[in-house]
Amino acid sequence: MELIIATLTNLLILSSMYILVALGFAFLFSMLGILNLAHGVIYMLGGYIGLSLIMALGLNQWLALLLTTLIVATFGIFLERYCFRPFVGDFNRIIMICVVLTVVLQTGVNIIAGTQILSLPPFAEGIFRFGPASVSYERIVTFAIGAVLLLATTWFVNRTKWGQQMQAISQDLEGAYLQGINVHRVSALATFIGCGLAAIAGCLMGAYLCLGPFMGDFMLVKVLMLTIIAGAGSISGIFIAGLILGSLDSILPLLVSGAASDATAVGILVVLLLIRPQGFFGHEVEM
Amino acid sequence: MLLEINGLTKYFGGLAAVRDFDMHLDDGELLGLIGPNGAGKTTIFNLITSIYKPTKGKIIFDGNDITSKKPHEIARLGIGRTFQLNPLFSDFTVLQNVSTSFHLHPKSSLPDIYFNTAKYRRNEAYILEQSQEILKMVGLDKVENELAKNLPHGYQKMLGIARALAVKPRLLILDEPIAGMNPSEIDFTLDAIKKMQQQKITILLVEHNMKILDLCERVVVIDFGQKIAEGLPKDVRENKEVIRAYFGGERVT
Amino acid sequence: MESRFSIKGRKELARPAVYVGLAVIVALLPLFFGSPYIHHMLILTFIYIIAAVSFRTIVISGQFPLAHAAFMGIGAYMAAMAAKWLGMSPWITIPLSALVTACIGMLIGYPFSRLRTLYYAMGSLFFGIGVIQIIYAGGSWTGGYSGLTGIPALLPATTSKIPYFYFFLGLALVSIIALYRIEFSRIGTNLKAIDQSHVVASSVGINEGGYRILAVGVGCFFVGLAGAGYAHYNMVLSCSSFNFMATLWLVMYVLIGGVNSFAGPIVGTIILIIVPEFFRDLKMFSPFVTAVILGIVVYLMPQGLVGLPQLIRSKLTEHRKVKKVNHAS
DSSP, X not given: OHHHHHHHHHHHHHHHHHHHHHHXXXXXXXXXXXXXXXXHHHHHHHHHHHHHHHHXXXXXXXXXXXXXXXXXXXXXXXXXXXXXXXXXXXXXXXHHHHHHHHHHHHHHHHHHHTTSOBOOOOSSOSXXXXXXXXXXXXXXXXXXXXHHHHHHHHHHHHHSHHHHHHHHHHHOHHHHHHTTOOHHHHHHHHHHHHHXXXXXXXXXXXXXXXXXXXXXXXXXXXXXXXXXXXXXXXXXXXXXXXXXXXXXXXXXXXXXXXXXXXXXXXXXXXXXXXXXXXOSSSBOOOO | OOEEEEEXXXXXXXXXXXXXXXXEEOTTOEEEEEOSTTSSHHHHHHHHTTSSOOSEEEEEETTEEOTTOOHHHHHHHTEEEOOTTOOOOTTSBHHHHHHXXXXXXXXXXHHHHHHTXXXXXXXXXXXXXXXXXHHHHHTOGGGTXXXXXXXXXXXXXXHHHHXXXXXXXXXXXXXXXXXXXXXXXXXXXXXXXXXXXXXXXXXXXXXXXXXHHHHOSXXXXXXXXXXXXXXXXXXXXXXXXXXXXXXXXXXXX | XXXXXXXXXXXXXXXXXXXXXXXXXXXXXXXXXXXXXXXXXXXXXXXXXXXXXXXXXXXXXXXXXXXXXXXXXXXXXXXXXXXXXXXXXXHHHHHHHHHHHHHHHHHHHHHHTTSOHHHHHHHHHHHXXXXXXXXHTTHHHHTGGGOBOOOOOSSOOOSOOXXXXXXXXXXXXXHHHHHHHHHTSHHHHHHHHHHHOXXXXXXXXXXXXXXXXXXXXXXXXXXXXXXXXXXXXXXXXXXXXXXXXXXXXXXXXXXXXXXXXXXXXHHHHHHHHHHHHHTGGGGGGHHHHHHHHHHHHHHHOTTOGGGHHHHHHHHHHHHHHHHHHHHHO
């Protein structure tokens, strides 16, 4: 019974975290055809900045979370303006700039934190008991934050003017320009939100699991997997893909040994990409 | 018969771009395919050269069923073509565009190419010479070292034709060869087409311009993916169906 | 407008005497630099030059596989395992595993070649990750997480790396010449033609599918060769040398050097491996130097490092033109 609850909560948390980070990646991918290979280190950056704020300024973790989000999200605006916008459509230069970003940010983190495993203090303490079962408050709170943010983002994309402009851009970039949509401003906003969400996920995962020098790479792979399954331009696709991946990652390790399950997951994905490269829920991306 | 098309049909989703289209082409003929925009002319060309796969129907070229062959195999059998939007090897020079197109004749094998054998060098020298002759024939010899992307539009279209000729085609398919050209370029192209006719190249072309159509020995008219008329240019021009397709009703004289 | 394939002044550089001279200078380097560490860095440079140039051979056909380091890993592990478990001589395993790598590349490349650039890149990225996972899962056969040790060496054991230096110099020269021939023959022209317009290419009879697979096969052969050579030199293999980051670095060597020039990958590899060595004293901060180089090239040099002479020349002529205008008015 304990195992079931633990696995279920783990599944929900992993899924929601994957989706949070993948949304930011998907915005840039759907709208501008940009493969932001540096999104993983942005996620990692969030976690480490959060920890630094807590340790250096003695803030409590909630304040640190808020501040980190603002810092990283603002950094995202800078990224979009100076690192991505000049190279839209130029696949080679995008890869190059992502490598530059990864090197700079990863080195920065290594210098500040070294290669030791650290973690953030938990966002909630204590255990919640219901009947014979129990769940840690930390898990509940982590998932709750994730769920709220996901709902808010969905509402934003589907119901606000900005969100609809984002959808328009992802369907037809030129058409959106011609309709008078300020593509630059919308992209900046999307990157702001996307990086902010990634930063929050970084802090939450930093508390739930830990911070490590490879967490960026790990998350980037998950995000790419999600994007292959989901395709571009579909939020619901990302949700479903996130759930699938979260389920696989929480259930498979109980059944099969680590490396073999990873290899099978990757193999399945390659086959999926060959059968249906544009994903199952979205549309093709023009470059 | 050089080319025979039977019951050609192509559906894109639920829309029939071409439906039950029949046509034949004899050796040495110059045939024009005309019709209003969107009638399916370029689709038919793309079906012949296997850029699209037909939903139904057969295409037979020189006795071979080419319906399911790949585009490069069709080129090998002797069909060359130009394209409406005229893609080129834009970062190659004019000369390189044509010499690259001599891939098939003479054909050097991979080992010959890689080890720079005497046969390969001979072939390349021959190709260079032939390329320059083709360029002279279409009037592009003065610009042979210009990059294709820097050429003015009319020259680019001529380059497209030059490239198609390098395939030494028995059947040459021209998709709107003079669209966007100025009058002197048009006259030049008409001359080139006449010269090709003299060389016994069978030509199938799509055009809107009446000047070219008068060159044609026979004209096929299509609308909404189906053949609506066929015959001599002057007969077709008076055909009621054709007039309705182009002008939507009786022509007001 | 310039052709993206021609960097001005290439004619001047094409004289073979210059290259022979360069090769001789490089061959004489061990006389001036005796430290084994420098020899090691140069050997690695030769190995990565082979990998980078072979990557570019694939790229000129319009395909951009993000798995090249993984193929290097396939070559390395195949050779290592064949030598260690089957007792084959390294002189056999090296060319053999290059062939196997080429075959695997072509097998994978066949279904992938239909994908468009973006999806091709993503798919190959995952293939690369999958290869690493398989190596991890290989247990004691591949050394799993801890790496494969005890690989038979290519040359008899000595303390000096100089024999290896000359072996890899030779291997690099042979590979460069072999790949040069591909690029500047009709084969290379056909590949570039397919990249510019595959529709036109197939309409003139070029078998675009076949050529694409050929490009991948050739590229994988040489990177497998480099990997196998590395295995028998280093005698120890670790998966992390062939992961996605390693592929990205190979890609950077090519892009930074200049993707539109044959010399690009060579220049890029040399600069990105050798220059950071001068800043080793910065320890943890040395990657920033690399990042600065990368940033300068990305923002200021669209043609990569090989385009630098042309860039300087055009800036100078611009400057002179402006001066003339100012004088005239």
